[in-house]
Amino acid sequence: MLGVADLVSTQVHASFAQDLAERTARLLGLDQVQVGCLDPSGERIEVRAAWHAGRQLGTWSYALRDTAASAVLREGGQGIASGARDAHPLDPDLQHLEAEGFIGAPIPGLYGRPSGLISGCSSQPLARPDPLLAALRILAVHAAGVFAASANHDRLRRERRALQRMLDQAEHRQRETEARFHTMLDWTYDWEYWVRPDGSFYYMTPSAEHFTGFPSEHFLHDPDLLERIVHPDDKAIWKRHIKGSLPPRSQDIYELEFRIRHKDGRLLWVEHRCRPVIDASGDYRGRRVSISDITARKEAEEQIRSLAYFDPLTGLPNRRLLLDRLGHALAASRRTRQYGALLMIDLDHFKSLNDTQGHDVGDRLLVEVARRMTQSLRAEDTVARLGGDEYLVMLETLGTDEQNAANEAEGIAEKIRLRLKEPYPIGRADQADHYCSCSIGLSLFQGDRESVEVLLKQADVALYQAKDAGRDTIRFFNPEMQKAIESRIALETALRQALLRGELQLFYQPQIDQHGKRIGAEALLRWLHPNRGLIPPLDFIPLAEETGLIVPIGHWVVDTACAQLKEWETCATMRSLQLAVNVSARQFHQPDFVAQVRESLERSKANPARLKLELTESVVLENADSVIERMHQLRALGVSFSMDDFGTGYSSLSYLKRLPLDQLKIDKSFVRDITTDPNDAAIVRAILAMSRSLGIQVIAEGVETEEQQLFLLDNGCFAFQGYLFGKPSPIVDWRSQATQGPSRAED
Numbered sequence: 001m002l003g004v005a006d007l008v009s010t011q012v013h014a015s016f017a018q019d020l021a022e023r024t025a026r027l028l029g030l031d032q033v034q035v036g037c038l039d040p041s042g043e044r045i046e047v048r049a050a051w052h053a054g055r056q057l058g059t060w061s062y063a064l065r066d067t068a069a070s071a072v073l074r075e076g077g078q079g080i081a082s083g084a085r086d087a088h089p090l091d092p093d094l095q096h097l098e099a100e101g102f103i104g105a106p107i108p109g110l111y112g113r114p115s116g117l118i119s120g121c122s123s124q125p126l127a128r129p130d131p132l133l134a135a136l137r138i139l140a141v142h143a144a145g146v147f148a149a150s151a152n153h154d155r156l157r158r159e160r161r162a163l164q165r166m167l168d169q170a171e172h173r174q175r176e177t178e179a180r181f182h183t184m185l186d187w188t189y190d191w192e193y194w195v196r197p198d199g200s201f202y203y204m205t206p207s208a209e210h211f212t213g214f215p216s217e218h219f220l221h222d223p224d225l226l227e228r229i230v231h232p233d234d235k236a237i238w239k240r241h242i243k244g245s246l247p248p249r250s251q252d253i254y255e256l257e258f259r260i261r262h263k264d265g266r267l268l269w270v271e272h273r274c275r276p277v278i279d280a281s282g283d284y285r286g287r288r289v290s291i292s293d294i295t296a297r298k299e300a301e302e303q304i305r306s307l308a309y310f311d312p313l314t315g316l317p318n319r320r321l322l323l324d325r326l327g328h329a330l331a332a333s334r335r336t337r338q339y340g341a342l343l344m345i346d347l348d349h350f351k352s353l354n355d356t357q358g359h360d361v362g363d364r365l366l367v368e369v370a371r372r373m374t375q376s377l378r379a380e381d382t383v384a385r386l387g388g389d390e391y392l393v394m395l396e397t398l399g400t401d402e403q404n405a406a407n408e409a410e411g412i413a414e415k416i417r418l419r420l421k422e423p424y425p426i427g428r429a430d431q432a433d434h435y436c437s438c439s440i441g442l443s444l445f446q447g448d449r450e451s452v453e454v455l456l457k458q459a460d461v462a463l464y465q466a467k468d469a470g471r472d473t474i475r476f477f478n479p480e481m482q483k484a485i486e487s488r489i490a491l492e493t494a495l496r497q498a499l500l501r502g503e504l505q506l507f508y509q510p511q512i513d514q515h516g517k518r519i520g521a522e523a524l525l526r527w528l529h530p531n532r533g534l535i536p537p538l539d540f541i542p543l544a545e546e547t548g549l550i551v552p553i554g555h556w557v558v559d560t561a562c563a564q565l566k567e568w569e570t571c572a573t574m575r576s577l578q579l580a581v582n583v584s585a586r587q588f589h590q591p592d593f594v595a596q597v598r599e600s601l602e603r604s605k606a607n608p609a610r611l612k613l614e615l616t617e618s619v620v621l622e623n624a625d626s627v628i629e630r631m632h633q634l635r636a637l638g639v640s641f642s643m644d645d646f647g648t649g650y651s652s653l654s655y656l657k658r659l660p661l662d663q664l665k666i667d668k669s670f671v672r673d674i675t676t677d678p679n680d681a682a683i684v685r686a687i688l689a690m691s692r693s694l695g696i697q698v699i700a701e702g703v704e705t706e707e708q709q710l711f712l713l714d715n716g717c718f719a720f721q722g723y724l725f726g727k728p729s730p731i732v733d734w735r736s737q738a739t740q741g742p743s744r745a746e747d
């Protein structure tokens with residue numbers, strides 16, 4: 001339409017009317033020629049061009065009424081040879097021009113009606129007006145064609161302009177819509193796209209690049225790219241999902257979570273929501289997909305799951321997951337009649353490593369233990385960390401023969417035990433490797449006769465049995481063990497109450513010099529059990545150490561010993577005695593141990609110089625530096641130290657030199673056979689020589705005979721403790737002796 005209008009506009013020239021007026025005037029020999037058009041009212045003529053006396057006159061309009069033009073239009077043409085002025089006396093132009101001759105022809109318009117006229121006049125009469133009129137008619141018809149085309153052209157131009165305006169508005173609206181659309185989609189964080197029914201992409205947001213590293217155009221040009229970046233493990237489920245979302249099952253919204261691989265190698269979890277696009281006529285127009293990045297959510301879920309079911313330090317399943325798997329294993333065992341086994345594993349002396357080397361080293365050991373155990377097992381076995389240094393292994397499908405199952409379980413337990421004994425290079429580079437053994441309690445199961453709790457208890461009981469057997473060993477559960485453990489648990493409960501109920505007592509064993517003079521005493525703990533009578537310390541001290549009860553008990557011992565020293569100060573025969581108190585490793589390593597001793601001394605107002613702390617070598621073996629520092633702090637209070645059980649441990653000169661020791665105590669195991677066993681005799685001599693060179697005093701314990709004392713005296717030992725001089729006895733015995741006057745040794 002616009003093209004047609006342009007074509008017409010080239011044919012219609014603005015000067016056509018002027019050209020027509022001029023040529024007509026010249027051709028027909030007229031003085032003036034006008035080309036006019038009827039205005040829309042039909043009552044006026046608009047003169048488009050007028051040629052007069054060799055020049056163009058411009059345009060004007062006039063009322064049609066009583067003019068020659070109205071006669072022309074009315075009559076369909078007029079030719080006046082002469083007297084035109086008289087024929088149309090009210091026509092101002094004819095009057096003005098004093099016209100004699102006149103011709104005019106209507107310009108045909110639509111529906112047979114004239115659209116205007118072309119007229120001419122002359123001041124001279126026209127000789128033959130008719131041929132002139134005929135020629136004018138031809139020109140009028142021609143003008144009609146040109147005017148029609150021109151009118152058409154104008155109309156077309158108006159229509160074109162209107163159309164252009166509409167187009168501009170439509171384009172503007174479209175641009176606005178697109179801008180809104182892009183503002184919405186191009187800035188969306190999610191990855192959005194629209195797939196045509198043939199599988200090609202219709203549209204995709206630029207956020208595709210954020211998700212995948214590939215610009216969205218890559219997907220538009222390569223529709224298979226999307227499938228290629230889906231994680232291989234999720235591809236099958238993804239394909240099913242896409243297939244499910246296609247017609248005829250395309251009415252629903254399909255959602256799927258899967259992983260994609262970013263161009264830079266990262267894995268992203270995405271949620272893929274897919275809905276069909278159905279147009280107004282109900283036709284399927286493809287799929288509209290929205291993809292969200294749910295990696296953070298998945299990681300959080302995974303973390304929650306991991307925290308709930310896995311031990312954060314080692315990554316092993318925790319107790320909860322183990323119990324769950326054990327429940328399944330029991331159910332499976334009931335179906336298959338196959339045996340399984342639980343191995344409860346505890347690291348020997350882990351706590352002292354943790355206390356002395358610090359938790360970092362302890363943690364490294366626990367992680368390495370987990371790694372070694374996992375390596376020692378089949379993929380279908382479960383190893384879990386229950387907490388601390390306690391692990392649990394669950395073995396399944398050990399066959400239907402009990403003995404074979406037991407053998408196999410024992411074999412695996414032994415493999416673990418040996419593997420865990422290998423050196424651990426977990427300390428500083430300049431430190432020696434750490435060594436660690438483990439105790440293993442083993443219990444078999446078949447079917448689900450026993451509950452999960454009972455099975456765990458059985459493995460636990462077997463573990464205690466392994467520990468009682470000296471550690472670094474494996475024990476199977478049996479009912480006798482159960483009884484032993486139950487009585488052990490009963491003992492622990494009773495021990496907890498013993499302190500509160502005042503059932504603990506200190507016995508005192510004398511220490512004498514070479515003259516038989518009483519120079520001190522060792523305070524030895526006793527438990528006066530209401531039913532079992534007097535319980536010796538070896539029956540409950542290890543349990544107290546294991547359970548941590550040794551800490552409050554040890555505190556009570558120091559406190560009571562200090563009070564006793566203070567009481568002795570009031571008695572002339574006792575005030576010079578030194579009192580030795582045993583301190584266990586766990587007690588000594590308590591952060592507030594020094595403060596506790598200070599408090600006991602301050603509370604009792606006892607003379608610190610009378611208090612001697614007996615440490616065993618195990619106290620100082622690990623973390624010697626901090627032990628030495630602590631010993632110096634205690635020494636600053638006035639307290640002295642004796643090294644107990646000397647000779648049974650490492651007895652290393654190197655650390656002995658560094659320790660602020662006052663005394664070594666030769667262990668009674670050497671003293672016992674000192675007169676008959678040359679080895680023991682040699683060891684005792686060496687200890688005495690060594691302590692002489694270090695300037696440390698020596699006391700021998702367990703002296704039962706005069707021969708033993710004589711040997712010791714001959715070799716330079718001048719302090720003794722043993723049954724020869726007195727057994728440990730309650731304080732009442734000491735009080736009576738004190739009131740009876742000086743002892744034999746003081747005579």
Ligand SMILES: Nc1nc2c(ncn2[C@@H]2O[C@H](COP(=O)(O)O[C@H]3[C@@H](O)[C@H](n4cnc5c(=O)[nH]c(N)nc54)O[C@@H]3COP(=O)(O)O)[C@@H](O)[C@H]2O)c(=O)[nH]1
Nearest residue numbers: 524525536537538557582583584644645702703704722723
């Ligand atoms: N941490 C603490 N340990 C303590 C405390 N009280 C005691 N103990 C430790 O218990 C172990 C056993 O002690 P006990 O049964 O009292 O035995 C001591 C003596 O009775 C015994 N002894 C003394 N003389 C002889 C003897 O001639 N023959 C012989 N067979 N035994 C004798 O030796 C034990 C003293 O040992 P020691 O401490 O090494 O000097 C014992 O290891 C105690 O350390 C406590 O309060 N805290």
